[in-house]
Amino acid sequence: MRSAGRLGLAALTALAVLSTGARAQEPYPARPITLVVPFPPGGVADLTARPVAAAMEKVLKSPVGVVNKTGAAGAVGMQFVATSKPDGYTLLLALSSISIIPEADKLFGRPPAFTVDQFAPIALISADPTILVVSADKPWRTAKDFIEDATRRPGQIAFSSSGVYGTLHMAMELFSHAAGIRLRHVPYAGAGPALTAILGGHVDALASGPAVVLPHIKSGKLRPLAGWGAARVAALPDVPTFKELGYPGAEFYIWAGLFAPRDTPPPALATLRASVSAAVGDPDFRAAMDKLETPVAFKQGEEFRKFFEADAKRLAEGVRQVGRVQTQ
C-alpha cells in the first residue's frame, strides 16, 4: 500500500519534471498569448491593444487574446501581470499611469500594489502629447495670457482632470510647477466626464489628448493654447509647445507600451520585440491607429527603457510636488 503510494508519487514527480523539461525546450510561442489591458473596453489602452494584438498574431502565427482586467485605476490588472508567471504568455499593455500608481502608494505609506521594476519593457507603441485647451468664451488667447492671469489670481482658474494623480492631473501639475502658477483642481471620474465639465463651462481649462478635443476645437467650443510634446501636434500646427515657450519642465505624453513580467526569458522578449516591430509596420495596424488619430511612436529595447525611466522620474517628481491632496 505504502510503497504503491510512494511509487505513484515518484511517477508524478517524474512526470512533472518531464513536462517542465519539455516546456523549457518548446519553441516560443507554443500557446496563445494573453495581452492584459488594465482598463475597460473602449478606452485608449483597449483601442490600442486590439490592433496591436491582431498585428502580432500575424507575425507570431499564434493567437494573441486581449483580456480587460480592470479596477482601481488600472492597479488590479497591472498587479496581476506583475505577479503572473514570467513565461512570455502574459503581457501587459500599460499607459503612463504605470509609473504614477506606485509613487502614489509610496506617498500614502501603503504597501504598493506593484512596482515598476517588476516589469520588463518590451516596446513603446504610441505617445500622444497632451494639449492645453480652454473654453472659447474665456479671454485667454495665448498660453502667455493664461499664465499671466493665473499669476495675478492664484488658485482662481479651475481645471478638470481624469482623477486625482491621474494622467491629465499630472500633466497640469508639471505645467503649473514649471510656470510657477497655482490652479484650482476639480477631479472627475475619467477623461470623458472631465471633457463634459469644460464643455458645460464648469471649469476653465483641461489638459487632454488631441484626438478627443479636436472636434470641439473645430466647432469653436474650445481653444488650444499650448502642447506638452517635444514637437507640435500635426493636426494643430499653430499651437506652440511649452518647450518653445520656455517651460522645458512641462513635458508629458499619454503613451501606451507593452510590458512583460520581469523574469521573462530573454529569448521570449527578443521574439516579442521583433514581432511588435513588425506589427507596427502592418498596414491594418496603421489604419486602425489613424482612425483613432493616435500617432504611432515605436521604440524598443534600450531606447524604450530610457524613455520609460525618464518619464517615470518626471512623474514621480510630479506626484511628490502635488503631495497629499488637501480638500475642504
Add this chain to the structure above:
Amino acid sequence: MVETLQNLALGFSVALTPGVIFYAFVGCVVGTLVGVLPGIGPLAGISLLLPATFGLDATRAIVMLAGIYYGAMYGGSTTSILMRIPGEAASVMTCIDGYAMARKGRAGAALAIAAVGSYVAGTVSVVALMFLAPPLAAFALRFGPPEYFALLVLGLLVLAYMSGGSMLKALAMAALGLLLGMIGIDQMTGYFRFAYGVVELGDGIGVVPVAVGLFGLAEILATAGLATPPAVIKPKLRELLPSRQEWRQSAWPIGRGTVLGFLIGIVPGSAHIISSFVSYAIERRLSKHPEEFGRGAVAGVAGPESANNSATSGAFVPMLALGVPSGPIPAVMLAAMMVHGVSPGPLLIKQQPELFWGFIASMYVGNVVLLILNLPLVGVFVNLLRVPYPVLYPSILVFCVLGVYAVNGSVVDVWIMLAMGALGYVLRKLDFETAPIVLGVILAPMIEMAFRQSLAMSDGQYAILVTRPIAGTLLAVGGVLALLGLKPLVARGLDWRARLALAGKGEERL
C-alpha cells in the same frame, strides 16, 4: 418639422436595409439575454461585445450596441418578476412589486405590462430624442457638480417614501447602504478607504453583487429555510395577459415613467439607475392605495420599467447631439464610433446624417422587435415557474455566481455577493427592507463626489449649492418635499403608513 420627417425617411431607408435590421435584431436578442442573466448588465454586455463589432461598418455597429443597451432594459425585468433577482441595477425596484405579483399568480400580467411599458417608453422617448436633442443637450451640459448634487439629494429624499414599513428601519438601511458606498478610493485625494489591502476594493462595492445578493440570494435562502416549500405556481394560459383593470392601473404610471426617465436620463452621469427608484416613489406617493405597494401593485411595475427604458434614450441625447459621453455606456459607444473612423462631436448630425438618422430610425425598429420578441416569451418565461424548487434554485445560484463573476472577472465580487446574500437573509428575518441599501450604495459615491467637486469649484464656499439657478431650484423642491413629509407629524391624520399598519394587523404576512 418637414425637414425632420425627411431626415427620418432617410433614416428608415438606412434602418430598413436587411443588414441593419439583422444587426438591430442581434443586438436586441443579445440585450434581452444580457438583461435576463443576473449580474451581467448592459455595460458589461456592451463592453464584452464591443470587439466583435470592429469588423462591421459604423452604422451597423452602433445600431447593434444600442440594441444591447435598450434590450437589456426589457430583459432586466424578467428575472426580477419571476425570481426576485434584478437582471441589472435599474430593475431593482421591479423586484418588489413584480415578484409580489408573481406570487399572486400574476407573473404573466407583470411581464406583459413591463414589456408594453418598455415599448411605449422606448418609442415615445425616441420621438423626444429626435425633436429635442440639440436644445436638451445644451441644457444637460449645464448640470455641473452642484446641480448633480441637488438632483441626488432629491433622490435621497425619495428613500423616505420607498419603504412600506417603519421609517426608522428604512433610514437605518439607507445609512448602511451609504456606508457601504464609502468603501474604495477617495476620488478627491486618492486615499483607500476601508479596503484593508484588497486592491479590488479600490473601485468600491459594485451595485450588481449587492443587488443580486440582497434580493436573489436572500430569497433563495429564505425559501430554503421554510418548513414546507412554497407551492409551485402553475400559470394558466388565460391568466397570462393583464386584465382590463390592470391595464387601466398601468396607463398613467407608464406615461409618467416615460417623461421622468427621459428627463433624468439626459443628465450626464449614471443617473439613469435612480430614474426607476424615483418613479417608484412618485407612483406610491400619487397612488390612491399606497398600501398595495410591496404587495403586487401594478403601478410599481409599470412606472419603474418605463422609466428605465426611457432613460436609455435620454442618455443618448448629449452623446449624439454634442459627442459628449454622458455616462459609462455612451462612453463605450463613442469609442466604438471612433474605432470606425467616425469622430463623434457637435458636427456628427451634419456630417454623418445616414449614421445619425439611421440610428434613430433603428431605435423605432428595435423597440418593435423587442415587443414582438418579448410578448411571446412571456409564456415561455412564466413556465420557468413550473420547475420544481430543488432544481430551479440551485441553477439560479449558479447563474448568479457566473453573472457576477463575468462583470469584472473578479472573485472578490462573488464573495461580496455571498456576504450580501447572508446579510439579506438576516435582515429579512428581522423584517427590514433591503431596497434602501441598494439605493444607498448607488448614491453614496455619486453624491459625495458631486458635493466635494462643488466645493473644489467654489474654493470651499457652500453658497455654490444654492446660488446656481438649477441647483437652487432642485434643492428648494427637495425642501418642499421634506416639509410635506413632516406634515402628518403636525396634522395628526392617519397617513398611508398608519393605514398600512392597520391593514397589516388584519392579514398574515408571507
